[in-house]
Amino acid sequence: MQSILIIGGSDAGISAALRAKEVNPQVGVTVIVADQFPNFSICGLPFYLSGEVQDWKTLAHRTADDIEKEGIQLLLEHTATAIDPVKKQVSVINMNGNMKILGYDYLILGTGAVSVEPDIEGLQLPGVFTLRWMDDSFAMNDYITNRNPKSAIIIGAGYIGMEMADALTYRGLKVTVVEYFDSVLTNVDSEFGHLVQAELEKHDVAVNIGIAVEKIEKNDSDLKVIGSKGFSASVDMILVAVGARPETKLAQAAGIGTGMKDAIKVDRRMHTNLPDIYAAGDGVETWHKILQKYTYLPLGSTAHKQGRVAGENVAGGNTEFQGTLGTQAVKIFDLVVARTGLRNQEAIGAGYDPLTVETECWDHKVYYPGAHPMKIRLTGDRRTGQLLGAQIIGHRDSEVSKRIDIFATALFHHMPVDGLYDLDLSYTPPLSSPWDPVQISAQEWLEKHA
Amino acid sequence: MQSILIIGGSDAGISAALRAKEVNPQVGVTVIVADQFPNFSICGLPFYLSGEVQDWKTLAHRTADDIEKEGIQLLLEHTATAIDPVKKQVSVINMNGNMKILGYDYLILGTGAVSVEPDIEGLQLPGVFTLRWMDDSFAMNDYITNRNPKSAIIIGAGYIGMEMADALTYRGLKVTVVEYFDSVLTNVDSEFGHLVQAELEKHDVAVNIGIAVEKIEKNDSDLKVIGSKGFSASVDMILVAVGARPETKLAQAAGIGTGMKDAIKVDRRMHTNLPDIYAAGDGVETWHKILQKYTYLPLGSTAHKQGRVAGENVAGGNTEFQGTLGTQAVKIFDLVVARTGLRNQEAIGAGYDPLTVETECWDHKVYYPGAHPMKIRLTGDRRTGQLLGAQIIGHRDSEVSKRIDIFATALFHHMPVDGLYDLDLSYTPPLSSPWDPVQISAQEWLEKHA
Numbered sequence: 001m002q003s004i005l006i007i008g009g010s011d012a013g014i015s016a017a018l019r020a021k022e023v024n025p026q027v028g029v030t031v032i033v034a035d036q037f038p039n040f041s042i043c044g045l046p047f048y049l050s051g052e053v054q055d056w057k058t059l060a061h062r063t064a065d066d067i068e069k070e071g072i073q074l075l076l077e078h079t080a081t082a083i084d085p086v087k088k089q090v091s092v093i094n095m096n097g098n099m100k101i102l103g104y105d106y107l108i109l110g111t112g113a114v115s116v117e118p119d120i121e122g123l124q125l126p127g128v129f130t131l132r133w134m135d136d137s138f139a140m141n142d143y144i145t146n147r148n149p150k151s152a153i154i155i156g157a158g159y160i161g162m163e164m165a166d167a168l169t170y171r172g173l174k175v176t177v178v179e180y181f182d183s184v185l186t187n188v189d190s191e192f193g194h195l196v197q198a199e200l201e202k203h204d205v206a207v208n209i210g211i212a213v214e215k216i217e218k219n220d221s222d223l224k225v226i227g228s229k230g231f232s233a234s235v236d237m238i239l240v241a242v243g244a245r246p247e248t249k250l251a252q253a254a255g256i257g258t259g260m261k262d263a264i265k266v267d268r269r270m271h272t273n274l275p276d277i278y279a280a281g282d283g284v285e286t287w288h289k290i291l292q293k294y295t296y297l298p299l300g301s302t303a304h305k306q307g308r309v310a311g312e313n314v315a316g317g318n319t320e321f322q323g324t325l326g327t328q329a330v331k332i333f334d335l336v337v338a339r340t341g342l343r344n345q346e347a348i349g350a351g352y353d354p355l356t357v358e359t360e361c362w363d364h365k366v367y368y369p370g371a372h373p374m375k376i377r378l379t380g381d382r383r384t385g386q387l388l389g390a391q392i393i394g395h396r397d398s399e400v401s402k403r404i405d406i407f408a409t410a411l412f413h414h415m416p417v418d419g420l421y422d423l424d425l426s427y428t429p430p431l432s433s434p435w436d437p438v439q440i441s442a443q444e445w446l447e448k449h450a
Numbered sequence: 451m452q453s454i455l456i457i458g459g460s461d462a463g464i465s466a467a468l469r470a471k472e473v474n475p476q477v478g479v480t481v482i483v484a485d486q487f488p489n490f491s492i493c494g495l496p497f498y499l500s501g502e503v504q505d506w507k508t509l510a511h512r513t514a515d516d517i518e519k520e521g522i523q524l525l526l527e528h529t530a531t532a533i534d535p536v537k538k539q540v541s542v543i544n545m546n547g548n549m550k551i552l553g554y555d556y557l558i559l560g561t562g563a564v565s566v567e568p569d570i571e572g573l574q575l576p577g578v579f580t581l582r583w584m585d586d587s588f589a590m591n592d593y594i595t596n597r598n599p600k601s602a603i604i605i606g607a608g609y610i611g612m613e614m615a616d617a618l619t620y621r622g623l624k625v626t627v628v629e630y631f632d633s634v635l636t637n638v639d640s641e642f643g644h645l646v647q648a649e650l651e652k653h654d655v656a657v658n659i660g661i662a663v664e665k666i667e668k669n670d671s672d673l674k675v676i677g678s679k680g681f682s683a684s685v686d687m688i689l690v691a692v693g694a695r696p697e698t699k700l701a702q703a704a705g706i707g708t709g710m711k712d713a714i715k716v717d718r719r720m721h722t723n724l725p726d727i728y729a730a731g732d733g734v735e736t737w738h739k740i741l742q743k744y745t746y747l748p749l750g751s752t753a754h755k756q757g758r759v760a761g762e763n764v765a766g767g768n769t770e771f772q773g774t775l776g777t778q779a780v781k782i783f784d785l786v787v788a789r790t791g792l793r794n795q796e797a798i799g800a801g802y803d804p805l806t807v808e809t810e811c812w813d814h815k816v817y818y819p820g821a822h823p824m825k826i827r828l829t830g831d832r833r834t835g836q837l838l839g840a841q842i843i844g845h846r847d848s849e850v851s852k853r854i855d856i857f858a859t860a861l862f863h864h865m866p867v868d869g870l871y872d873l874d875l876s877y878t879p880p881l882s883s884p885w886d887p888v889q890i891s892a893q894e895w896l897e898k899h900a
Contacts, residue, residue: 043815043878044815044817044818047879059817289874300884302874305871328878366508367508368494369502396881397847401876402849405886406859408874409860409873421758422772424739424775424777424790426751426854428851429494431779431781434491434493436855438855
């Protein structure tokens with residue numbers, strides 16, 4: 001019996017384990033999980049911290065029991081300390097300091113990412129948090145429950161920062177966001193970033209952009225944040241949410257090749273440079289379908305796909321990861337912001353001659369109650385007319401996220417912008433128009449392009 | 451200057467007119483409109499009759515002024531009575547009986563469809579309505595306003611029947627639906643029809659299936675409907691909604707070829723058998739992208755597309771209608787039902803070896819509040835693994851309609867079912883799962899297929 005060892009029990013690792021057993025029920029699969037929480041939806045942590053998710057146990061995609069029922073062995077609260085690729089062994093240590101050596105025929109690394117700790121004085125002070133894993137969220141939740149903070153600063157206005165601004169406001173805290181760049185949510189265009197900022201402000205979140213945080217100080221019971229341009233504010237707690245970086249020290253020590261941001265280099269089969277060692281998820285470089293090259297783009301949906309590919313391949317299959325489009329969506333208060341593919345600057349960087357056109361239209365026929373305006377920024381290549389990417393912002397009831405998926409499905413097939421016209425999309429007045437907003441945005445792009 | 455004459459001022463006709471002027475602003479475009487309501491959204495009539503749309507004027511996609519501003523001449527309240535394809539002339543008559551002859555270089559027929567009048571005694575009685583055009587809805591609205599009916603029977607449980615059951619209930623009437631077939635909404639599988647029936651009944655609509663209506667009688671102030679299996683019920687008003695048929699007598703009289711259900715035969719450029727005469731919309735046969743043959747499938751979204759193709763071609767362009775997938779969505783109370791592509795029986799008829807698998811899953815991560823179950827019926831070909839079609843039923847907040855559009859976009863590109871796995875679809879816990887329901891349904895299909 002072939003034995004498959006997987007390091008990491010989050011999305012990529014568990015997805016790989018399940019797929020391996022599905023493809024070949026005869027293989028032995030063991031997953032080394034650093035904490036007690038295999039297969040937890042870490043994307044759900046903001047909703048636990050907001051209080052919307054009352055029982056953290058419901059955050060599990062599957063319970064440990066569910067996973068073990070598939071014949072997968074879980075080694076909870078064990079940390080892998082070394083990989084010996086020659087002997088095909090992994091050393092692990094448990095909470096009590098007991099060490100153990102595990103052999104493997106195939107190894108899959110799903111070690112994920114860790115929160116970036118920026119170069120700011122005072123990060124270690126009590127009341128200052130990062131958020132990536134279950135234990136982070138327990139620590140923050142305990143703090144909120146026990147200390148009853150009234151105010152928080154969130155450093156960083158990316159996805160997690162934005163979701164947590166919503167979440168902590170929901171929980172009753174007065175929230176201030178501090179962002180280094182000149183708009184929030186910089187993975188969409190600043191035109192949309194400004195709309196997100198307005199939504200935050202509408203919900204009483206204070207937003208400070210263009211501020212470099214320099215120092216956090218303890219100040220009696222308060223925490224004081226000091227930044228550039230004279231920024232200074234005192235609050236009861238702080239969340240540092242400035243991004244994630246691959247957790248690949250273990251891999252590097254074993255001689256596994258890494259690339260950008262130290263992410264593990266893999267081929268499309270999710271194979272590393274070492275024999276029989278695969279990797280997937282937030283710790284690896286990700287093939288980008290439009291760029292046709294590797295990038296670093298850690299996303300839960302991608303981790304699931306890559307894990308599945310790795311699991312299938314180690315179990316005797318032969319499949320390739322088809323690539324990311326960077327499709328993402330986030331709900332911030334009553335708005336949803338979503339994107340797929342390339343933005344203008346990214347397209348220029350990739351050698352295209354892009355044109356980005358913004359369209360505003362109603363999400364459904366305006367005569368039917370509840371219509372909301374939505375904005376679409378469509379990016380296409382002037383030379384070829386090829387669709388390169390799209391961004392949408394709209395009300396949470398406007399089917400924004402699945403509209404971005406229409407673009408994503410079109411992008412997957414390398415559609416030209418004018419091909420969007422030919423799509424037979426559904427129409428009923430309460431939900432769309434005879435030409436869906438997706439198609440209206442294509443029309444505007446073609447008019448500007450003409 | 452080339453002159454383009456268009457008969458019919460609804461979706462196909464106006465779409466053709468606008469596109470012709472867009473492609474070549476020099477052409478003269480005249481649209482003959484039988485009523486005073488060019489470019490009205492007849493799909494919106496149920497929402498006018500429900501009272502949700504308070505001002506019927508808002509049902510206009512564009513006002514007459516908007517259209518005329520594009521340089522399009524509207525001939526309102528004129529009916530075309532004859533086409534002379536040799537002299538290239540159309541005879542029209544206005545409300546006062548004045549006749550006029552109009553010449554053309556190119557003619558586009560957008561004469562649409564009319565309500566089917568079934569062979570039932572009593573259809574002409576006051577209080578018995580059909581619903582297709584603005585005047586139909588005014589008549590019904592006046593009746594409801596003036597007579598204050600308390601109850602209604604809807605004969606026919608298709609799209610319009612279902613929307614009107616919702617609409618009249620919303621307006622305060624007690625509604626009874628009578629359907630000839632054994633489930634409501636027969637353009638989706640009966641499994642979904644039964645769920646729609648349950649939704650109707652939950653909202654106090656009485657549903658009678660498998661009943662052939664035989665007669666309508668006037669009975670003092672009531673109207674009495676008598677049907678098979680001893681069905682009998684007395685109500686204050688009746689809507690007959692048993693479908694539409696092409697309005698093509700004018701075309702036939704001019705020697706324009708017609709096919710199934712007397713719909714006008716066109717090529718993919720929307721050209722008829724006669725020189726310089728094109729046709730589009732609910733009056734024509736429609737090319738089906740999966741069946742790769744013509745069918746009759748009158749839909750507003752298709753009429754817009756076909757009109758656009760016809761308009762482009764008569765203005766000097768050269769483009770083809772890419773085909774329908776039969777993509778449709780309808781909101782019935784709190785449910786949305788949508789479909790695209792082929793159902794099992796349709797696929798068998800087209801020579802496929804289909805397998806249809808039903809999946810139930812949550813519309814988003816269940817830990818986040820407001821999750822609703824949705825059901826997807828996915829049809830694929832056993833021999834090739836090709837995706838053939840999908841049907842979805844779910845809550846109106848579950849992004850059902852744009853999820854069917856993901857399938858529609860995949861179908862447009864002839865994706866295999868297992869290709870759905872590779873789509874990079876958006877994920878955030880309030881709106882989806884790492885594998886979107888679209889992909890979960892593909893997984894279930896592949897498991898059953900294995």
